[in-house]
Amino acid sequence: VQDIAQRPAAAAKLATIRRWDQDDPLRAFRDRFELPPGKVYLDGNSLGALSTDARERLDHVTRAEWGQSLIESWNTHDWFGAPERIGAKLARLLGAQPDEVIVCDTTSINLFKLIRTALALRPDRAVILSEPGNFPTDLYVIEGAIAGDGARELRLETPERLIDAIDSRTALVLLTHVHYKTAAMHDVHAIMKRAHEHGALVLWDLSHSAGAVELDLDAARADMAVGCGYKYLNGGPGAPAFLYLHRMHHNAASSPLCGWMGHARPFDFTDHYEPAAGMRRYLCGTPSALSLAPLEASIEMLLAAGMQRLAAKSRTLTQLFIDLVADSATLAGLRLATPADPARRGSHVSYAHAEGFAIMSALIAQGVIGDFRAPDILRFGFTPLYTRYEDVWTAVRKLEHVIATDDWKRPEFARRCSVT
Amino acid sequence: VQDIAQRPAAAAKLATIRRWDQDDPLRAFRDRFELPPGKVYLDGNSLGALSTDARERLDHVTRAEWGQSLIESWNTHDWFGAPERIGAKLARLLGAQPDEVIVCDTTSINLFKLIRTALALRPDRAVILSEPGNFPTDLYVIEGAIAGDGARELRLETPERLIDAIDSRTALVLLTHVHYKTAAMHDVHAIMKRAHEHGALVLWDLSHSAGAVELDLDAARADMAVGCGYKYLNGGPGAPAFLYLHRMHHNAASSPLCGWMGHARPFDFTDHYEPAAGMRRYLCGTPSALSLAPLEASIEMLLAAGMQRLAAKSRTLTQLFIDLVADSATLAGLRLATPADPARRGSHVSYAHAEGFAIMSALIAQGVIGDFRAPDILRFGFTPLYTRYEDVWTAVRKLEHVIATDDWKRPEFARRCSVT
Numbered sequence: 001v002q003d004i005a006q007r008p009a010a011a012a013k014l015a016t017i018r019r020w021d022q023d024d025p026l027r028a029f030r031d032r033f034e035l036p037p038g039k040v041y042l043d044g045n046s047l048g049a050l051s052t053d054a055r056e057r058l059d060h061v062t063r064a065e066w067g068q069s070l071i072e073s074w075n076t077h078d079w080f081g082a083p084e085r086i087g088a089k090l091a092r093l094l095g096a097q098p099d100e101v102i103v104c105d106t107t108s109i110n111l112f113k114l115i116r117t118a119l120a121l122r123p124d125r126a127v128i129l130s131e132p133g134n135f136p137t138d139l140y141v142i143e144g145a146i147a148g149d150g151a152r153e154l155r156l157e158t159p160e161r162l163i164d165a166i167d168s169r170t171a172l173v174l175l176t177h178v179h180y181k182t183a184a185m186h187d188v189h190a191i192m193k194r195a196h197e198h199g200a201l202v203l204w205d206l207s208h209s210a211g212a213v214e215l216d217l218d219a220a221r222a223d224m225a226v227g228c229g230y231k232y233l234n235g236g237p238g239a240p241a242f243l244y245l246h247r248m249h250h251n252a253a254s255s256p257l258c259g260w261m262g263h264a265r266p267f268d269f270t271d272h273y274e275p276a277a278g279m280r281r282y283l284c285g286t287p288s289a290l291s292l293a294p295l296e297a298s299i300e301m302l303l304a305a306g307m308q309r310l311a312a313k314s315r316t317l318t319q320l321f322i323d324l325v326a327d328s329a330t331l332a333g334l335r336l337a338t339p340a341d342p343a344r345r346g347s348h349v350s351y352a353h354a355e356g357f358a359i360m361s362a363l364i365a366q367g368v369i370g371d372f373r374a375p376d377i378l379r380f381g382f383t384p385l386y387t388r389y390e391d392v393w394t395a396v397r398k399l400e401h402v403i404a405t406d407d408w409k410r411p412e413f414a415r416r417c418s419v420t
Numbered sequence: 421v422q423d424i425a426q427r428p429a430a431a432a433k434l435a436t437i438r439r440w441d442q443d444d445p446l447r448a449f450r451d452r453f454e455l456p457p458g459k460v461y462l463d464g465n466s467l468g469a470l471s472t473d474a475r476e477r478l479d480h481v482t483r484a485e486w487g488q489s490l491i492e493s494w495n496t497h498d499w500f501g502a503p504e505r506i507g508a509k510l511a512r513l514l515g516a517q518p519d520e521v522i523v524c525d526t527t528s529i530n531l532f533k534l535i536r537t538a539l540a541l542r543p544d545r546a547v548i549l550s551e552p553g554n555f556p557t558d559l560y561v562i563e564g565a566i567a568g569d570g571a572r573e574l575r576l577e578t579p580e581r582l583i584d585a586i587d588s589r590t591a592l593v594l595l596t597h598v599h600y601k602t603a604a605m606h607d608v609h610a611i612m613k614r615a616h617e618h619g620a621l622v623l624w625d626l627s628h629s630a631g632a633v634e635l636d637l638d639a640a641r642a643d644m645a646v647g648c649g650y651k652y653l654n655g656g657p658g659a660p661a662f663l664y665l666h667r668m669h670h671n672a673a674s675s676p677l678c679g680w681m682g683h684a685r686p687f688d689f690t691d692h693y694e695p696a697a698g699m700r701r702y703l704c705g706t707p708s709a710l711s712l713a714p715l716e717a718s719i720e721m722l723l724a725a726g727m728q729r730l731a732a733k734s735r736t737l738t739q740l741f742i743d744l745v746a747d748s749a750t751l752a753g754l755r756l757a758t759p760a761d762p763a764r765r766g767s768h769v770s771y772a773h774a775e776g777f778a779i780m781s782a783l784i785a786q787g788v789i790g791d792f793r794a795p796d797i798l799r800f801g802f803t804p805l806y807t808r809y810e811d812v813w814t815a816v817r818k819l820e821h822v823i824a825t826d827d828w829k830r831p832e833f834a835r836r837c838s839v840t
Contacts, residue, residue: 036488043491050487058482058710066657067470068456071463071789079657106705108679109529132691137680137705140693144678156691230706237486237499238708258564259528260557269794271552271576273560285526285557286650288658290478291711369491374689 017320020389026305026313033386039367040391040398045208045348045381046371048234053301054294058236061293079289084279086296087242090233093299093307094206094225095216096244102279103229103242103295104287107207108137110226110243111174113255113282115145117245118172118201118224119152120253125171125200132156135180138205142174159186163194170200177215178208178346181377183318183338185213185346192220207231210242211302212347212384214311217244224249232347232383233302235295243282250278259284305385313384314347317392321349321380324396330404331396337377348381355408359399362408366398437740440809446725446733453806459787460811460818465628465768465801466791468654473721474714478656481713499709504699506716507662510653513719513727514626514645515636516664522699523649523662523715524707527627528557530646530663531594533675533702535565537665538592538621538644539572540673545591545620552576555600558625562594579606583614590620597635598628598766601793603738603758605633605766612640627651630662631722632767632804634731637664644669652767652803653722655715663702670698679704725805733804734767737812741769741800744816750824751816757797768801781833782822788815 021027033049035041041049065073073079088098104110115128128142139154146152157165166173173195178185188204195202204225209215211232217225223246229239254275260266261283264274275281302310319342325331334351353359353376360372370380380395402408441447453471455461461469485493493499508518524530535548548562559574566572577585586593593615598605608624615622624645629635631652637645643666649659674695680686681703684694695701722730739762745751754771773779773796780792790800800815822828 034483034487036490041490047486047491047494049490050482055482055487058478062470062475062478062656062714063454066467067454067475070456070461070469071467071791072784073657105525105529106679108681108705109525109677112677134691135680136683136686136689136691139691140678140680140683143693144676147676228706236482236710237493238706238710238712240708241705256564256567257529257532258560259526259531260555260560261528263556263560266556267794269553269556271554271556271559273563285528285661286648286658288660288708288711290656290658290714291708292658294482294710364492371491374687 014390014393017389017393024313024389025309026384029301029305029385030388032301035386039369040395042368042370042380042382042387042391042395044234044383044387045231045379047237048231048298048383049386050236051234051298051301053297054234054236057297058290058293061289066289073289079287082289082292082296083283083287086292086299087279089296089299089303090210090242093211093215093302094244095214096218097247099278100218100247101242101244102282103240103292104283105241107205107226107228107241108141109257110241110282111138111141111203111205112145113257114203114224114226114243114245115142115172115174116256117249117253118203119145121249122171122201125169126151126153127169127171128152128154129162129165129170129173130154130156130175131159131162133181135176135205135207138174138176159184163191166194166200167198170195170198173200173202174205175202176205176208178213180208181337181373181379182350183208183346183348185339185344188220188222192222196221208346208348211310212314214307218246222246229295233295234298234385236291239291239295240288245279245282254281255284257284261285261287301385310384314382315342317382317384317387317389318342318345318347318349320389320392321382321396324393325351328396328400330400333403334378347383348379350380351378352376353378358408358413359402361413362402362410363399365413366402368395368398434810434813437809437813444733444809445729446804449721449725449805450808452721455806459789460815462788462790462800462802462807462811462815464654464803464807465651465799467657468651468718468803469806470656471654471718471721473717474654474656477717478710478713481709486709493709499707502709502712502716503703503707506712506719507699509716509719509723510630510662513631513635513722514664516638517667519698520638520667521662521664522702523660523712524703525661527625527646527648527661528561529677530661530702531558531561531623531625532565533677534623534644534646534663534665535562535592535594536676537669537673538623539565541669542591542621545589546571546573547589547591548572548574549582549585549590549593550574550576550595551579551582553601554594555596555625555627558594558596579604583611586614586620587618590615590618593620593622594625595622596625596628598633600628601757601797601799602770603628603766603768605759605764608640608642612642616641628766628768631730632734634727638666642666649715653715654718654805656711658711659715660708660711665699665702674701675704677704681705681707721805730804734802735762737802737804737807737809738762738765738767738769740809740812741802741816744813745771748816748820750820753823754798767803768799770800771798772796773798775828778833779822779828782828782830783819785833786818786822788818
């Protein structure tokens, strides 16, 4: 397994970098992605790429299952079991037990379910703690979950002050494990330890973690987690999200979104709700068999690659990018906004630059696809399953070109448009 | 346009029925569905069939948009606008304004959003009114939406008593327009009139109505509606659902599920939620571009067919089935559980029979796909876009065979399995 031992002195030479790609144990996975030719795609942290595996699984579910087996597919192709079956596979990437993860709905909706579960488990505690600048939906959903409840409040503390702010008034700490802008990674064990000392629950948003960094939710006795299926999990645009709940909390509370698929016996069609045991009570409406299909195939690829190898390559990719940028005098105006310590960051690298939007626009026009986050962050995501070391080298060379030639000052790059 | 003028005397002759198919103005749509050969599919009220239009749209979004344009598709292929764009198309099938409908999430989740919206609009009223035996998720979601709120109660009244039960204590009436078991259709105008006289809001579940019967939500001044995308709308298993809110209620309340896609400016990434204007505030998480694709293509087919022609054919199909069964002495043991008046029913026909499960199982083994609803209901759904009159004839002849030969008494048909 390659790791961060390789340093810029070697990295600066393209021949060396190409040898890394040849020696990469994950190399064969690249060929299973249908990437646009001639482009370097560094935005898998926002939307993961299409693999042949995912496309063929979706084709099969569409043509053979929906098309030919129709309604019978709920049983014969186990569409009913898909949320748990895929959850059990995903659990292996998260360091969780198979029955602690279920795949359904969106990250935002799953946040709502678990925030309300946490408040039910801590009825006498007033405070939900998070950090300013957390991914917006995490904060917005807290606002919605406590709206009209005068006994609860959302309190935002900076990462430096956050751990000490956890106390006996804290019902829930809600943090994004890897920050969507900076890639800074929270110390799960340290926060869990403090939280457990004070009886607080912790809900982790793993949207920028799952499939990119090693996780061990059970060992950390993490209470709850959610995350999205369309970033490093490569499940497709708007893929179903997931939620995790540690066994110690199973059946202790139920979801406020109690739809029929979360019922103990949905096909009895009774008038009163009775939650299913375990994670199925966190289902709500009818699962999307179509959008679950590519996600399942994609998770199987990640399992075949192995989380340890994926995480190691992620660290090498991000370190190579950081080192190549650091070696370039042309790029001295970019300020690294990501932790320099690979153990403290996720799988993307961010730089601050006042003209970040125009620079990223010009770079995209050169075929290197990263993204921009207001007000000044350029983001580059590195997906170990399909990003090559040579892609990193190419991206830095094109970034140098855009800066060195003042290409980014062309007026067509000044206009804002939104990217997710 | 054919309508219910055709009666069993003519219908009993297969040659006549075949002529109806030849003269059917919707005949060409049948060829655009990829139905399993040799089967008669009468369960489009549970899962609509796959059309070539839907499959090709999904293929395009998968291969070209996700695969090649990747993250840029949010803008260049307007994935962001899809929930409103598809909503505007669907609005024409519902008799709504284009800006009153949005497509997202599931029926259950959309019920939660609108129930809570209704309670916010009627803060001083205690009662949510529905009917016993309503589709379970409607009742379950009400329970979840008022859990812990001592000031609210769910009250169930039979259809006969329901209209008189609407009074000044009623915050919301929540009804499924076409009943999932019996196909009985509520009188929207009568209920809206009574509700408006007493200041109550009404939320319609249109899951068994949209694409099957004519609706005129705006003319009825219907307050709210939800419905599912995978029945007569043919959007695919677990397709996104929809919600409708009359303009008179726009911006008066917001969704309790306030995720980032419902924010006024999601890409400002602010710490505080500010709801978008109009229907976008009812979005929550990231839309599923993949599962929206086949739904959009399917809705376009329905628009091309025309809601009036679809509804007329629906009435003829259901009447033909009822008449053929009534003409058969062999089928005298089946009790019609659907209104005999075509103006009072949706697009499926149900019969009660104590051995319904085994009879339906045996019929499915004969290639006629209907479904069963506990405890004793056989359901047959007729989708005007792809069901032929001859399919109706074939289904009745096979049903006669199953009963006449006691085929249904074979032991393999006695075992229960769930179908949705």
